[in-house]
Amino acid sequence: MDDNRFTRRTAIAGAAAAAALGSAQVAEAKKRKPHKHRRRALTRRADVIVVGAGLAGLTAAREILFKGKSVIVLEARGRVGGRILNHDIGGGHVTELGAEFVGATQDHINGLIDQLKIERFDTYDTGQNIYYTNGSKFTFSDTLPTGAAPVQLAPEAAVAITQLDQMSTSVPLDAPWTAPNAAEWDSQTLYTWLKNNSASPQFMGVASAATEAIFGAEPREISLLFTLFYIAASGNESNPGTFERNFNTRGGGQAQRIVGGTGLIPARMAQALGRRVRLHSPVTRIVQTRTGVTVHTDKLAYHGKRVIVATPPPIAGRISYEPGLSALRDQLTQRMPMGSLMKAEAVYDKPFWRDQGYTGQAISDVGPVKVTFDNSPPDGSVGVLMGFIGGTEARRLTQKSAADQQAAALQSFANYFGDQAKSPKEFVRFNWTTERWNRGCPVSVLAPGTLLDFGEAIRRPEGRIHWAGTETSTYWNGYMDGAVRSGERAAAEALAG
Amino acid sequence: MDDNRFTRRTAIAGAAAAAALGSAQVAEAKKRKPHKHRRRALTRRADVIVVGAGLAGLTAAREILFKGKSVIVLEARGRVGGRILNHDIGGGHVTELGAEFVGATQDHINGLIDQLKIERFDTYDTGQNIYYTNGSKFTFSDTLPTGAAPVQLAPEAAVAITQLDQMSTSVPLDAPWTAPNAAEWDSQTLYTWLKNNSASPQFMGVASAATEAIFGAEPREISLLFTLFYIAASGNESNPGTFERNFNTRGGGQAQRIVGGTGLIPARMAQALGRRVRLHSPVTRIVQTRTGVTVHTDKLAYHGKRVIVATPPPIAGRISYEPGLSALRDQLTQRMPMGSLMKAEAVYDKPFWRDQGYTGQAISDVGPVKVTFDNSPPDGSVGVLMGFIGGTEARRLTQKSAADQQAAALQSFANYFGDQAKSPKEFVRFNWTTERWNRGCPVSVLAPGTLLDFGEAIRRPEGRIHWAGTETSTYWNGYMDGAVRSGERAAAEALAG
Numbered sequence: 001m002d003d004n005r006f007t008r009r010t011a012i013a014g015a016a017a018a019a020a021l022g023s024a025q026v027a028e029a030k031k032r033k034p035h036k037h038r039r040r041a042l043t044r045r046a047d048v049i050v051v052g053a054g055l056a057g058l059t060a061a062r063e064i065l066f067k068g069k070s071v072i073v074l075e076a077r078g079r080v081g082g083r084i085l086n087h088d089i090g091g092g093h094v095t096e097l098g099a100e101f102v103g104a105t106q107d108h109i110n111g112l113i114d115q116l117k118i119e120r121f122d123t124y125d126t127g128q129n130i131y132y133t134n135g136s137k138f139t140f141s142d143t144l145p146t147g148a149a150p151v152q153l154a155p156e157a158a159v160a161i162t163q164l165d166q167m168s169t170s171v172p173l174d175a176p177w178t179a180p181n182a183a184e185w186d187s188q189t190l191y192t193w194l195k196n197n198s199a200s201p202q203f204m205g206v207a208s209a210a211t212e213a214i215f216g217a218e219p220r221e222i223s224l225l226f227t228l229f230y231i232a233a234s235g236n237e238s239n240p241g242t243f244e245r246n247f248n249t250r251g252g253g254q255a256q257r258i259v260g261g262t263g264l265i266p267a268r269m270a271q272a273l274g275r276r277v278r279l280h281s282p283v284t285r286i287v288q289t290r291t292g293v294t295v296h297t298d299k300l301a302y303h304g305k306r307v308i309v310a311t312p313p314p315i316a317g318r319i320s321y322e323p324g325l326s327a328l329r330d331q332l333t334q335r336m337p338m339g340s341l342m343k344a345e346a347v348y349d350k351p352f353w354r355d356q357g358y359t360g361q362a363i364s365d366v367g368p369v370k371v372t373f374d375n376s377p378p379d380g381s382v383g384v385l386m387g388f389i390g391g392t393e394a395r396r397l398t399q400k401s402a403a404d405q406q407a408a409a410l411q412s413f414a415n416y417f418g419d420q421a422k423s424p425k426e427f428v429r430f431n432w433t434t435e436r437w438n439r440g441c442p443v444s445v446l447a448p449g450t451l452l453d454f455g456e457a458i459r460r461p462e463g464r465i466h467w468a469g470t471e472t473s474t475y476w477n478g479y480m481d482g483a484v485r486s487g488e489r490a491a492a493e494a495l496a497g
Numbered sequence: 498m499d500d501n502r503f504t505r506r507t508a509i510a511g512a513a514a515a516a517a518l519g520s521a522q523v524a525e526a527k528k529r530k531p532h533k534h535r536r537r538a539l540t541r542r543a544d545v546i547v548v549g550a551g552l553a554g555l556t557a558a559r560e561i562l563f564k565g566k567s568v569i570v571l572e573a574r575g576r577v578g579g580r581i582l583n584h585d586i587g588g589g590h591v592t593e594l595g596a597e598f599v600g601a602t603q604d605h606i607n608g609l610i611d612q613l614k615i616e617r618f619d620t621y622d623t624g625q626n627i628y629y630t631n632g633s634k635f636t637f638s639d640t641l642p643t644g645a646a647p648v649q650l651a652p653e654a655a656v657a658i659t660q661l662d663q664m665s666t667s668v669p670l671d672a673p674w675t676a677p678n679a680a681e682w683d684s685q686t687l688y689t690w691l692k693n694n695s696a697s698p699q700f701m702g703v704a705s706a707a708t709e710a711i712f713g714a715e716p717r718e719i720s721l722l723f724t725l726f727y728i729a730a731s732g733n734e735s736n737p738g739t740f741e742r743n744f745n746t747r748g749g750g751q752a753q754r755i756v757g758g759t760g761l762i763p764a765r766m767a768q769a770l771g772r773r774v775r776l777h778s779p780v781t782r783i784v785q786t787r788t789g790v791t792v793h794t795d796k797l798a799y800h801g802k803r804v805i806v807a808t809p810p811p812i813a814g815r816i817s818y819e820p821g822l823s824a825l826r827d828q829l830t831q832r833m834p835m836g837s838l839m840k841a842e843a844v845y846d847k848p849f850w851r852d853q854g855y856t857g858q859a860i861s862d863v864g865p866v867k868v869t870f871d872n873s874p875p876d877g878s879v880g881v882l883m884g885f886i887g888g889t890e891a892r893r894l895t896q897k898s899a900a901d902q903q904a905a906a907l908q909s910f911a912n913y914f915g916d917q918a919k920s921p922k923e924f925v926r927f928n929w930t931t932e933r934w935n936r937g938c939p940v941s942v943l944a945p946g947t948l949l950d951f952g953e954a955i956r957r958p959e960g961r962i963h964w965a966g967t968e969t970s971t972y973w974n975g976y977m978d979g980a981v982r983s984g985e986r987a988a989a990e991a992l993a994g
Contacts (some may be wrong), residue, residue, distance in 0.1 A: 187688040187717035189945050195684075220684035221946035314831050318815050327837070327895040327930040331937060334811050334834035340824070340950075395950045398824040433824040440828060447944035448686050449718035453837075453892045 046070040046276075048494045049295045049304035051283045051319075054082020055099075055480055056468040057310030058269040059112070059487025060494075061276065067495055072302055073273060074295060076282035076437045080270040082311075083441055084480070086263025087428060089347050093377040094261035095384050097343055097430035098441070099480050100375070103255035104245060105236040106481035108488065109265075116268045119259040123249045124374040127357045130416045132364035133202055137416070139358075156203045163197065165242050168232040173474040176229040177455040186225035186452040193224045205365025210247060212390030213371040214478075216339020216432075217445040221391075226446040233477045241475075249361065249373075253479060259378055262480070282437075285320040286465065293464045306494040310468035310487065312338055313444050315437060325462050332454040335447065336471065338440020340394040342431045344369055344387045344409035346424035351376045351383030353417045360385060362416035367393035368405075369412035385413050385421065389429075398431060405429055443478035444471045459489075464497070466490045543567040543773075545991045546792045546801035548780045548816075551579020552596075552977055553965040554807030555766040556609070556984025557991070558773065564992055569799055570770060571792065573779035573934045577767040580938055581977070583760025584925060586844050590874040591758040592881050594840055594927035595938070596977050597872070600752035601742060602733040603978035605985065606762075613765045616756040620746045621871040624854045627913045629861035630699055634913070636855075653700045658740050660694065665729040666737060670971040673726040674952040683722035683949040690721045702862025707744060709887030710868040712975075713836020713929075714942040718888075723943040730974045738972075746858065746870075750976060756875055759977070779934075782817040783962065790961045803991040807965035807984065809835055810941050812934060822959050829951040832944065833968065835937020837891040839928045841866055841884045841906035843921035848873045848880030850914045857882060859913035864890035865902075866909035882910050882918065886926075895928060902926055940975035941968045956986075961994070963987045 048064050050057045053075035064071040079085075085098040102109050102120065113120065128139035171179045179185065194207055204219075211219050214230075234241035234253060245252045258264060270277050285296040286307060295302045309316050317333030324330065351374060353360050360374025369387030376384045387409060389397055397405050406427050413421035432441030459472045468490035473482030545561050547554045550572035561568040576582075582595040599606050599617065610617065625636035668676045676682065691704055701716075708716050711727075731738035731750065742749045755761060767774050782793040783804060792799045806813050814830030821827065848871060850857050857871025866884030873881045884906060886894055894902050903924050910918035929938030956969045965987035970979030 187686060187692075189685060189689070191684040191945070192686070192689050218946055218950075220949075221944065314814075317811075324931060324933055327928065328892060331834060331837060331892075331930060334936060337828060337831035340828060392950055395825060395828075431824065433828060434821060436821055439831060447718065447946075448688070449715055449944075452717075453715075453889055 044072070044300060045303045046072040047305050048491075049074065049293065049302050049307045050310055051286075051295065051307065052076075052082065052310040052315075052469070053080040053266070053270065053277050053279075054310060054469070055084060055109075055266060055483035056470060056487040056490070057082075057308065058266055058273065058277075059484045060308045060310060060468055060491040061273055061487075062269055063488055063491035064495065065273065065276075067491075069495060071273075071276055072304070073277045074281040074283050074297060074302065075277060075279050078279050080277060080279070081263060081266035083432070083438060084262045084266055085430070086261040087345070087430075089382065089384065089426060091382065093382060094263065095345055095347070095375050095377075095386070096261050096263065097345070097428070098262070098432070100257060100262050100386075101254040102258070102480065103249075103253040104251050105234075105239045106253065106476055106479065107236055108476075108484040109479075109481040112484055113258070113265065116265060118264050118268065120256040121259055121378040123254055123257055124351070124354070124376065124380070125249045125359050125361070127354065127359045129359050130362035130364075131206075132362060132366060132415055133205065134365070156198050156200050157206065160194065160197055160203065161243050164228065164231060165244075168228040168243075169240060171225070171228045171232045173229070173233055175455070176225055176232075177452045179225065179228075182225055182452060185228060186223050186448055186450075188224050189220050189448060190222045190224050190227045191219040194219055202365065206363060208391065209363050209365060209370035212393060213388040214246060215443060215445050216341035216390040216394065216441055218391045221445055221447060223446050223448040223451060225448075225451050229451065230477060233473070233475050233482070236475055249359075253476075254373065257378075265480075283319055285322065287322045288463045288465070306464050306466060306497055308466045308468050308487075308490045308494055310490070312438055312440075312469060313471055314338055314439050316467070316469075321462075321465070325465075326457065328454055328457040329460070329462055332450070332457045335450045335454060336444035338433070338438065339443060339445045340391060340398075340433050341441040342389040342394050342397065342429055342433070344389055344405075344412075344429045345375060345427070346385045346410060346413055346421065347426040348383040348385070348420075348424050351380050352420055353383070353385075354380070356418070358417060360417075364412070364416065366415065367412065368397045368408050369393075372413065372416060382425075385417065387412060394431075394433060398433060402429075461493060461497070466493045466497075541569070541797060542800045543569040544802050545988075546571065546790065546799050546804045547807055548783075548792065548804065549573075549579065549807040549812075549966070550577040550763070550767060550774050550776075551807060551966070552581060552763060552980035553967060553984040553987070554579075554805065555763055555770065555774075556981045557805045557807060557965055557988040558770055558984075559766055560985055560988035561992065562770065562773075564988075566992060568770075568773055569801070570774045571778040571780050571794060571799065572774060572776050575776050577774060577776070578760060578763035580929070580935060581759045581763055582927070583758040584842070584927075586879065586881065586923060588879065590879060591760065592842055592844070592872050592874075592883070593759050594842070594925070595759070595929070597754060597759050597883075598751040599755070599977065600746075600750040601748050602731075602736045603750065603973055603976065604733055605973075605981040606976075606978040609981055610755070610762065613762060615761050615765065617753040618756055618875040620751055620754055621848070621851070621873065621877070622746045622856050622858070624851065624856045626856050627859035627861075628703075629859060629863060629912055630702065631862070653695050653697050654703065657691065657694055657700065661725065661728060662739050662741075665725040665740075668722070668725045668729045670726065670730055672952070673722055673729075674949045676722065676725075679722055679949060682725060683720050683945055683947075685721050686717050686945060687719045687721050687724045688716040691716055699862065703860060705888065706860050706862060706867035709890060710885040711743060712940060712942050713838035713887040713891065713938055715888045718942055718944060720943050720945040720948060722945075722948050726948065727974060730970070730972050730979070733972055746856075750973075751870065754875075762977075780816055782819065784819045785960045785962070803961045803963060803994050805963045805965050805984075805987045805991055807987065809935055809937075809966060810968055811835055811936050813964070813966075818959075818962070822962075823954065825951055825954040826957070826959055829947070829954045832947045832951060833941035835930070835935065836940060836942045837888060837895075837930050838938040839886040839891050839894065839926055839930070841886055841902075841909075841926045842872060842924070843882045843907060843910055843918065844923040845880040845882070845917075845921050848877050849917055850880070850882075851877070853915070855914060857914075861909070861913065863912065864909065865894045865905050866890075869910065869913060879922075882914070884909060891928075891930060895930060899926075958990060958994070963990045963994075
């Protein structure tokens with residue numbers, strides 16, 4: 001669990017801390033350190049206790065505060081942000097090791113960003129994309145797969161995607177298990193459906209690349225019904241979700257990035273919440289009584305009328321509950337494993353691929369990196385290539401040495417953008433799977449049968465316990481927008497209760 | 498988590514305690530109670546620390562002791578036995594709420610039973626079995642499905658079972674992911690394969706009944722490769738596994754029962770281990786150093802050279818490990834959910850179905866109970882019907898009131914054995930899904946993709962940590978025989994290390 005320790009320390013200790021936490025927060029943290037006992041004196045009673053200072057938990061806390069109620073946020077780590085994490089690349093620039101994109105129809109995260117006076121910029125998207133298959137490189141001029149994708153792929157992909165989009169329109173977002181074909185669709189894997197609807201190994205290769213980046217998993221691990229739900233969720237109340245919006249930059253979920261990095265979002269939220277956010281406070285036990293709830297960390301107990309648990313489902317499942325949760329809820333958390341995802345980032349003097357007419361976006365059926373983006377800072381003064389390593393590729397690579405991991409990732413970059421990619425100024429890879437408080441990324445991946453029998457327990461409160469986190473969202477499940485939506489919903493529930 | 502509390506208390510406090518724990522052990526426990534401080538004085542150092550006093554953990558401890566090494570077993574509950582639990586039905590008789598059958602090729606559990614001088618008797622199996630479908634009752638004279646099963650079912654079932662048995666012969670038990678067709682078989686659910694190989698809704702209904710009883714899950718939740726592994730594992734080194742042995746009484750896994758109940762097995766083992774078994778000691782944290790391992794409970798720390806974790810995988814996954822486990826192991830335990838299983842038992846003055854020429858065995862496509870057995874004590878002086886409620890049926894029923902659960906289960910018994918079944922002397926249902934230290938039963942159920950990418954982490958030690966439990970066994974995985982085998986293997990590993 002600690003092979004990310006070095007990277008984390010660097011990020012926290014370095015100049016990035018100021019960017020990630022907000023300099024006022026850092027100053028406050030420093031000030032607090034010598035007075036260890038003061039913590040005991042802090043109020044340990046609030047209307048609502050929130051577990052987890054990721055985007056969902058911070059949003060919930062913010063909403064509760066806005067409504068004039070008191071709140072305490074308990075965070076296991078020494079930082080806020082959960083699956084959001086800035087990384088300093090020097091020269092005043094940052095890149096992101098976790099969630100980084102925002103896009104069309106993601107109104108809730110975009111609204112929050114505006115409120116926090118944080119700026120967006122367009123993801124670099126000028127030039128040709130690369131499709132790499134079987135050792136050969138093809139270029140295409142639009143985002144995969146509905147545009148002018150290479151002839152090797154396009155017709156089949158277009159047909160399959162259209163069909164999936166069409167099927168997804170019959171999946172009710174708040175209850176996918178009630179879709180007319182729910183039983184059939186939740187009895188098979190995405191792989192089974194793809195295989196029955198496509199003959200080409202090329203297409204299966206691209207499908208794997210897509211699910212590795214989107215879910216950190218292979219098509220064989222994912223229920224077809226869950227896939228259709230995920231597609232349908234990639235929109236908002238007036239724009240039905242589509243697979244393309246899930247995958248694309250222009251007009252899609254990857255359309256924009258954040259000036260200063262996404263780390264600014266939780267940092268500013270935490271700054272506003274001040275000492276209501278308690279770091280280094282992993283929750284071990286939640287005890288409900290008729291009148292309230294007590295949330296225990298190793299050392300202290302916090303009392304509230306309600307609690308919002310805003311952690312990834314496998315983390316929520318590791319807390320002890322008294323009385324125990326319903327059988328359905330407990331077994332649901334046994335069935336929401338996190339995907340397997342690493343991010344590899346290489347920093348260069350310049351975004352050299354731009355001069356060659358490339359967007360920096362590649363999709364490939366050869367790993368370990370199968371999907372890339374241009375992750376350079378807004379002014380393009382230095383170049384950053386970012387690659388997703390997900391699913392089987394992540395599980396294989398995690399067993400290799402750090403040097404082998406780096407060499408393999410850079411070889412992928414070189415396959416797409418030439419040998420120049422092999423000599424970065426800096427290379428960083430972040431493995432979300434070994435993070436104790438995440439246990440994987442980007443999202444819980446549901447196998448066949450889970451939605452059908454356990455789906456109704458995803459958001460259903462258990463007495464005074466409410467559930468937040470992007471996995472509980474009906475829209476943009478798995479994305480920052482879903483996390484914000486879930487925090488808003490859970491806060492409203494807790495305040496109404 | 499505590500709707501089984503009443504039943505458990507009864508079992509522990511009542512006369513069953515003597516049967517379940519061995520009277521010497523009970524006397525010892527009573528003696529110990531007033532001297533709470535004495536516990537601190539007990540040795541907290543041993544060559545090997547074992548976590549979990551189920552059959553696997555107790556077997557490991559026994560083996561270690563036999564080899565002249567010291568051992569301490571830490572058990573979370575106030576009883577030993579894990580998924581094995583006797584229940585007193587009065588008149589000196591017991592029935593079992595958990596594991597109960599032993600059978601052909603289960604040499605390791607049978608050998609242990611002989612060593613403990615415990616007696617077996619044949620599962621009652623004289624007369625006609627019942628097949629209930631669509632509100633109609635058919636009888637057949639042999640065990641399903643290879644015998645003279647009803648014409649409505651037999652030809653199709655026989656073909657499918659033969660094919661599955663055949664396919665299973667190519668699955669290496671110690672590495673199912675290396676089977677020639679592993680990728681294809683671990684990319685689809687059992688449901689997908691059944692549907693592609695059978696057109697009849699009757700057969701699909703019986704398939705569900707079978708997987709609900711065997712796995713506590715539906716065919717849609719189970720990887721085809723895992724199913725084939727499970728079939729292949731239903732044998733020993735000289736008799737390849739077959740589906741029939743998994744499901745049958747005569748000549749199968751359900752051939753025999755235990756005089757005095759299976760609870761005698763862990764009770765006698767614990768008795769021999771004496772105060773080496775520490776009850777009420779849930780393990781929270783395992784810390785490895787270069788020279789040893791420290792196992793923490795809430796109050797005490799135990800030191801050993803090695804530790805054997807012999808709990809169900811989702812329980813093992815809830816322990817904190819320092820240093821953290823490998824990514825593969827941690828994510829594996831996120832992907833080994835326990836099945837959903839309840840047992841319903843009705844006690845009657847007499848086994849009245851025997852007089853009507855029935856074995857007491859039924860299989861049905863109508864729930865909640867879809868598979869039954871005659872669970873009467875050896876002399877048949879009182880009658881006990883036992884029914885499995887698994888998979889979707891368990892998940893639905895668990896949300897009903899106790900009265901509704903009882904009425905529904907007795908209606909199932911009445912469907913098969915007549916209205917007399919509706920008026921038992923006693924009714925007990927045990928829900929393994931709400932048991933905090935099991936979180937489900939009878940076994941971890943693997944969805945597609947898990948064996949392929951994570952299988953190699955199932956038994957692989959993590960430094961000084963060794964893994965036991967029936968889920969780690971190559972033979973009779975999910976059965977008591979597998980638990981015993983796993984304990985033997987883990988003990989050998991720990992002693993060799």
